[in-house]
Amino acid sequence: MTSIRLASLAAIVAIGLTAGGCAGYRESRGYILDEQLASAVQVGTDNKTSVEKTLGRPTFTGQFNDNEWYYVSRNTSTFAFRNPRVTQQTVLRIRFDAAGNVAAVERTGKEQIASIDPYGKTTPTLGRRKSFFEEFFGNIGTVGGVGTAGQGGRGQ
Template structure:
Protein backbone atom coordinates (compact mmCIF):
# COMPACT_ATOMS: atom_id res chain seq x y z
CA UNK A 1 0.00 0.00 0.00
CA UNK A 2 2.84 2.43 0.72
CA UNK A 3 4.40 1.84 -2.71
CA UNK A 4 1.19 2.91 -4.45
CA UNK A 5 0.88 5.98 -2.27
CA UNK A 6 4.45 7.16 -3.08
CA UNK A 7 3.89 6.67 -6.82
CA UNK A 8 0.69 8.73 -6.72
CA UNK A 9 2.25 11.69 -4.88
CA UNK A 10 5.55 11.76 -6.78
CA UNK A 11 3.97 11.71 -10.27
CA UNK A 12 2.44 15.21 -10.07
CA UNK A 13 5.66 16.58 -8.60
CA UNK A 14 7.69 15.09 -11.45
CA UNK A 15 5.22 16.41 -14.01
CA UNK A 16 5.43 19.91 -12.52
CA UNK A 17 9.23 19.84 -12.56
CA UNK A 18 9.27 18.60 -16.19
CA UNK A 19 6.74 21.27 -17.25
CA UNK A 20 8.76 23.97 -15.49
CA UNK A 21 11.96 22.92 -17.27
CA UNK A 22 10.17 22.79 -20.63
CA UNK A 23 8.65 26.26 -20.16
CA UNK A 24 11.92 27.79 -19.01
CA UNK A 25 13.50 26.76 -22.31
CA UNK A 26 10.95 28.94 -24.13
CA UNK A 27 11.86 32.08 -22.21
CA UNK A 28 13.51 35.16 -23.66
CA UNK A 29 17.06 36.02 -22.74
CA UNK A 30 19.01 39.23 -23.26
CA UNK A 31 22.62 39.30 -24.30
CA UNK A 32 25.02 42.21 -24.77
CA UNK A 33 27.34 41.76 -27.74
CA UNK A 34 30.42 43.87 -28.22
CA UNK A 35 31.47 46.78 -26.05
CA UNK A 36 29.64 47.33 -22.74
CA UNK A 37 29.01 51.08 -22.55
CA UNK A 38 29.34 53.12 -19.40
CA UNK A 39 27.41 56.29 -20.22
CA UNK A 40 29.48 58.53 -17.94
CA UNK A 41 32.79 57.33 -19.39
CA UNK A 42 31.55 57.58 -22.98
CA UNK A 43 30.23 61.10 -22.42
CA UNK A 44 33.55 62.15 -20.87
CA UNK A 45 35.39 62.01 -24.23
CA UNK A 46 35.77 65.62 -25.42
CA UNK A 47 36.97 66.77 -28.88
CA UNK A 48 40.09 68.90 -28.66
CA UNK A 49 40.83 67.71 -25.11
CA UNK A 50 41.37 63.95 -25.31
CA UNK A 51 43.89 62.03 -27.39
CA UNK A 52 44.31 58.38 -28.43
CA UNK A 53 45.97 57.40 -25.16
CA UNK A 54 43.33 59.04 -22.96
CA UNK A 55 40.47 57.54 -25.01
CA UNK A 56 42.00 54.08 -24.78
CA UNK A 57 42.61 54.42 -21.05
CA UNK A 58 39.04 55.67 -20.51
CA UNK A 59 37.07 53.37 -22.83
CA UNK A 60 39.51 50.55 -23.49
CA UNK A 61 40.55 49.22 -26.87
CA UNK A 62 38.04 49.93 -29.65
CA UNK A 63 35.79 47.24 -31.04
CA UNK A 64 36.88 48.13 -34.58
CA UNK A 65 39.51 50.41 -36.06
CA UNK A 66 38.65 51.76 -39.51
CA UNK A 67 40.17 49.64 -42.25
CA UNK A 68 41.37 52.48 -44.47
CA UNK A 69 41.68 55.27 -41.93
CA UNK A 70 43.68 54.66 -38.76
CA UNK A 71 42.28 57.89 -37.32
CA UNK A 72 38.79 56.50 -36.67
CA UNK A 73 37.83 54.14 -33.87
CA UNK A 74 34.44 52.49 -33.31
CA UNK A 75 32.96 51.21 -30.06
CA UNK A 76 30.02 48.94 -30.93
CA UNK A 77 27.44 47.50 -28.54
CA UNK A 78 24.26 45.57 -29.36
CA UNK A 79 21.76 44.17 -26.88
CA UNK A 80 19.76 41.35 -28.43
CA UNK A 81 16.78 39.31 -27.32
CA UNK A 82 17.61 35.63 -27.68
CA UNK A 83 14.70 33.27 -28.23
CA UNK A 84 14.97 29.55 -28.88
CA UNK A 85 14.69 28.60 -32.57
CA UNK A 86 14.62 32.25 -33.80
CA UNK A 87 17.42 34.58 -34.91
CA UNK A 88 18.56 37.07 -32.25
CA UNK A 89 16.43 40.23 -32.32
CA UNK A 90 18.35 43.50 -31.68
CA UNK A 91 16.70 45.64 -28.98
CA UNK A 92 19.39 48.26 -28.36
CA UNK A 93 22.29 49.26 -30.57
CA UNK A 94 24.94 51.89 -30.01
CA UNK A 95 27.99 52.81 -32.02
CA UNK A 96 30.36 55.49 -30.85
CA UNK A 97 32.74 56.71 -33.56
CA UNK A 98 35.78 58.64 -32.33
CA UNK A 99 37.82 60.52 -34.96
CA UNK A 100 41.39 61.73 -34.43
CA UNK A 101 43.57 64.18 -36.33
CA UNK A 102 47.11 63.38 -37.48
CA UNK A 103 48.50 64.37 -34.07
CA UNK A 104 46.19 61.91 -32.29
CA UNK A 105 43.83 64.49 -30.75
CA UNK A 106 40.08 63.77 -30.80
CA UNK A 107 38.35 65.86 -33.47
CA UNK A 108 34.84 64.39 -33.44
CA UNK A 109 32.66 61.99 -31.46
CA UNK A 110 29.56 60.59 -33.18
CA UNK A 111 26.90 58.38 -31.65
CA UNK A 112 24.60 56.10 -33.62
CA UNK A 113 21.66 54.06 -32.34
CA UNK A 114 19.18 51.40 -33.48
CA UNK A 115 17.50 53.80 -35.94
CA UNK A 116 20.80 54.11 -37.84
CA UNK A 117 21.22 50.33 -38.12
CA UNK A 118 20.84 48.89 -41.63
CA UNK A 119 20.09 45.36 -42.71
CA UNK A 120 22.42 44.01 -45.39
CA UNK A 121 21.16 41.19 -47.57
CA UNK A 122 23.88 39.43 -49.54
CA UNK A 123 23.25 38.71 -53.20
CA UNK A 124 22.39 35.08 -53.80
CA UNK A 125 23.57 34.95 -57.42
CA UNK A 126 26.16 32.46 -58.59
CA UNK A 127 29.43 33.33 -60.25
CA UNK A 128 29.64 31.60 -63.63
CA UNK A 129 32.68 29.37 -64.08
CA UNK A 130 34.28 27.89 -67.14
CA UNK A 131 34.05 24.21 -67.75
CA UNK A 132 31.32 21.66 -68.00
CA UNK A 133 28.10 21.50 -66.06
CA UNK A 134 28.00 18.03 -64.57
CA UNK A 135 24.91 16.35 -63.22
CA UNK A 136 24.91 14.28 -60.06
CA UNK A 137 25.80 10.94 -61.70
CA UNK A 138 28.54 12.48 -63.87
CA UNK A 139 30.16 13.89 -60.74
CA UNK A 140 29.98 10.54 -58.92
CA UNK A 141 31.02 8.23 -61.77
CA UNK A 142 33.02 10.64 -63.97
CA UNK A 143 36.43 9.24 -63.04
CA UNK A 144 35.57 5.59 -63.60
CA UNK A 145 37.91 4.24 -66.29
CA UNK A 146 39.94 7.45 -66.62
CA UNK A 147 43.03 6.03 -64.98
CA UNK A 148 45.29 3.28 -66.24
CA UNK A 149 46.58 0.52 -64.06
CA UNK A 150 50.13 1.92 -64.16
CA UNK A 151 51.83 2.75 -60.89
CA UNK A 152 51.80 6.43 -59.91
CA UNK A 153 54.80 8.65 -60.63
CA UNK A 154 57.47 8.30 -57.96
CA UNK A 155 56.56 4.79 -56.87
CA UNK A 156 58.78 2.92 -59.34
CA UNK A 157 62.50 2.18 -59.13
CA UNK A 158 63.45 5.60 -60.58
CA UNK A 159 61.57 7.51 -57.87
CA UNK A 160 60.34 10.32 -60.07
CA UNK A 161 60.08 11.79 -63.54
CA UNK A 162 63.66 13.06 -63.48
CA UNK A 163 65.25 9.88 -62.21
Protein backbone atom coordinates in the same frame (compact mmCIF):
# COMPACT_ATOMS: atom_id res chain seq x y z
CA MET B 1 -6.00 6.47 -6.38
CA THR B 2 -2.53 7.29 -5.03
CA SER B 3 -0.80 6.18 -8.22
CA ILE B 4 -3.00 8.57 -10.27
CA ARG B 5 -2.03 11.48 -8.02
CA LEU B 6 1.63 10.51 -8.19
CA ALA B 7 1.50 10.27 -11.99
CA SER B 8 -0.23 13.66 -12.33
CA LEU B 9 2.27 15.25 -9.92
CA ALA B 10 5.15 13.81 -11.97
CA ALA B 11 3.58 15.16 -15.18
CA ILE B 12 3.19 18.63 -13.66
CA VAL B 13 6.82 18.63 -12.49
CA ALA B 14 8.02 17.46 -15.94
CA ILE B 15 6.02 20.21 -17.69
CA GLY B 16 7.41 22.81 -15.27
CA LEU B 17 11.00 21.72 -15.87
CA THR B 18 10.49 21.68 -19.64
CA ALA B 19 8.91 25.14 -19.67
CA GLY B 20 11.76 26.47 -17.53
CA GLY B 21 14.21 25.64 -20.33
CA CYS B 22 12.33 27.93 -22.71
CA ALA B 23 13.01 31.09 -20.72
CA GLY B 24 14.38 34.08 -22.56
CA TYR B 25 17.46 36.01 -21.56
CA ARG B 26 19.17 39.30 -22.33
CA GLU B 27 22.84 39.75 -22.98
CA SER B 28 25.19 42.73 -23.30
CA ARG B 29 28.08 42.35 -25.69
CA GLY B 30 31.07 44.55 -26.38
CA TYR B 31 31.85 47.86 -24.75
CA ILE B 32 29.55 49.01 -21.94
CA LEU B 33 28.94 52.61 -22.95
CA ASP B 34 28.67 55.27 -20.24
CA GLU B 35 26.80 58.26 -21.72
CA GLN B 36 28.52 60.82 -19.47
CA LEU B 37 31.99 59.61 -20.36
CA ALA B 38 31.16 59.38 -24.07
CA SER B 39 29.82 62.94 -24.13
CA ALA B 40 32.98 64.15 -22.33
CA VAL B 41 35.11 63.49 -25.42
CA GLN B 42 35.36 66.83 -27.25
CA VAL B 43 36.56 67.61 -30.75
CA GLY B 44 39.76 69.68 -30.75
CA THR B 45 40.36 69.33 -27.00
CA ASP B 46 41.05 65.65 -26.50
CA ASN B 47 43.75 63.44 -28.00
CA LYS B 48 44.40 59.69 -28.16
CA THR B 49 45.84 59.56 -24.66
CA SER B 50 42.97 61.43 -23.03
CA VAL B 51 40.36 59.39 -24.92
CA GLU B 52 42.01 56.16 -23.80
CA LYS B 53 42.06 57.40 -20.19
CA THR B 54 38.39 58.42 -20.41
CA LEU B 55 36.85 55.55 -22.38
CA GLY B 56 39.51 52.85 -22.21
CA ARG B 57 40.90 50.84 -25.11
CA PRO B 58 38.66 50.77 -28.17
CA THR B 59 36.75 47.67 -29.25
CA PHE B 60 38.74 47.85 -32.49
CA THR B 61 40.63 50.35 -34.62
CA GLY B 62 40.17 51.12 -38.29
CA GLN B 63 41.37 48.42 -40.66
CA PHE B 64 42.98 50.85 -43.10
CA ASN B 65 43.57 53.78 -40.76
CA ASP B 66 44.85 53.61 -37.16
CA ASN B 67 43.37 57.07 -36.55
CA GLU B 68 39.83 55.69 -36.28
CA TRP B 69 38.69 54.09 -33.02
CA TYR B 70 35.41 52.22 -32.60
CA TYR B 71 33.56 51.47 -29.36
CA VAL B 72 30.80 48.94 -30.08
CA SER B 73 28.03 48.14 -27.60
CA ARG B 74 25.21 45.68 -28.34
CA ASN B 75 22.29 44.37 -26.30
CA THR B 76 20.52 41.22 -27.48
CA SER B 77 17.44 39.31 -26.43
CA THR B 78 16.86 35.60 -26.97
CA PHE B 79 13.84 33.42 -26.31
CA ALA B 80 14.23 29.64 -26.04
CA PHE B 81 16.25 28.27 -28.95
CA ARG B 82 15.74 31.15 -31.38
CA ASN B 83 18.53 33.31 -32.79
CA PRO B 84 19.43 36.40 -30.75
CA ARG B 85 17.61 39.62 -31.69
CA VAL B 86 19.42 42.95 -31.35
CA THR B 87 17.44 45.28 -29.08
CA GLN B 88 19.96 48.12 -28.91
CA GLN B 89 23.28 48.88 -30.55
CA THR B 90 25.59 51.85 -30.31
CA VAL B 91 28.76 52.37 -32.31
CA LEU B 92 30.89 55.29 -31.17
CA ARG B 93 33.43 56.23 -33.86
CA ILE B 94 36.19 58.61 -32.91
CA ARG B 95 38.45 59.95 -35.67
CA PHE B 96 41.81 61.55 -34.98
CA ASP B 97 43.85 63.90 -37.16
CA ALA B 98 47.51 63.30 -38.05
CA ALA B 99 48.66 64.93 -34.80
CA GLY B 100 46.49 62.56 -32.72
CA ASN B 101 43.82 65.09 -31.73
CA VAL B 102 40.10 64.24 -31.91
CA ALA B 103 38.75 65.38 -35.30
CA ALA B 104 35.22 63.94 -35.10
CA VAL B 105 32.95 61.93 -32.82
CA GLU B 106 30.12 60.04 -34.54
CA ARG B 107 27.47 57.80 -33.08
CA THR B 108 25.26 55.31 -34.92
CA GLY B 109 22.64 52.86 -33.76
CA LYS B 110 21.13 49.61 -34.90
CA GLU B 111 19.94 51.14 -38.19
CA GLN B 112 23.40 50.26 -39.56
CA ILE B 113 22.88 46.51 -39.06
CA ALA B 114 22.74 44.71 -42.40
CA SER B 115 20.61 41.62 -42.77
CA ILE B 116 22.30 39.10 -45.03
CA ASP B 117 20.13 36.38 -46.51
CA PRO B 118 22.17 33.54 -48.02
CA TYR B 119 21.10 32.22 -51.39
CA GLY B 120 19.96 28.67 -50.68
CA LYS B 121 22.44 26.01 -49.65
CA THR B 122 24.67 26.18 -52.71
CA THR B 123 26.81 28.88 -54.22
CA PRO B 124 25.77 29.71 -57.79
CA THR B 125 28.64 29.34 -60.26
CA LEU B 126 29.11 29.94 -63.94
CA GLY B 127 29.72 27.06 -66.29
CA ARG B 128 28.12 23.83 -67.37
CA ARG B 129 25.91 21.99 -64.92
CA LYS B 130 26.55 18.26 -64.73
CA SER B 131 24.20 15.63 -63.46
CA PHE B 132 25.15 13.27 -60.65
CA PHE B 133 25.94 10.46 -63.10
CA GLU B 134 28.08 12.73 -65.31
CA GLU B 135 30.09 13.76 -62.26
CA PHE B 136 30.39 10.19 -60.97
CA PHE B 137 31.14 8.33 -64.21
CA GLY B 138 32.56 11.19 -66.30
CA ASN B 139 36.24 10.44 -65.72
CA ILE B 140 36.15 6.69 -66.36
CA GLY B 141 38.69 5.84 -69.01
CA THR B 142 40.23 9.31 -69.20
CA VAL B 143 42.89 9.06 -66.51
CA GLY B 144 45.76 6.67 -67.11
CA GLY B 145 44.33 5.14 -70.28
CA VAL B 146 46.51 4.25 -73.26
CA GLY B 147 46.69 7.09 -75.75
CA THR B 148 45.78 9.78 -73.22
CA ALA B 149 48.02 12.19 -71.38
CA GLY B 150 47.12 10.97 -67.91
CA GLN B 151 49.38 9.36 -65.32
CA GLY B 152 50.49 6.02 -66.65
CA GLY B 153 49.35 6.84 -70.18
CA ARG B 154 51.81 7.32 -73.01
CA GLY B 155 50.24 10.42 -74.58
CA GLN B 156 50.83 9.21 -78.15
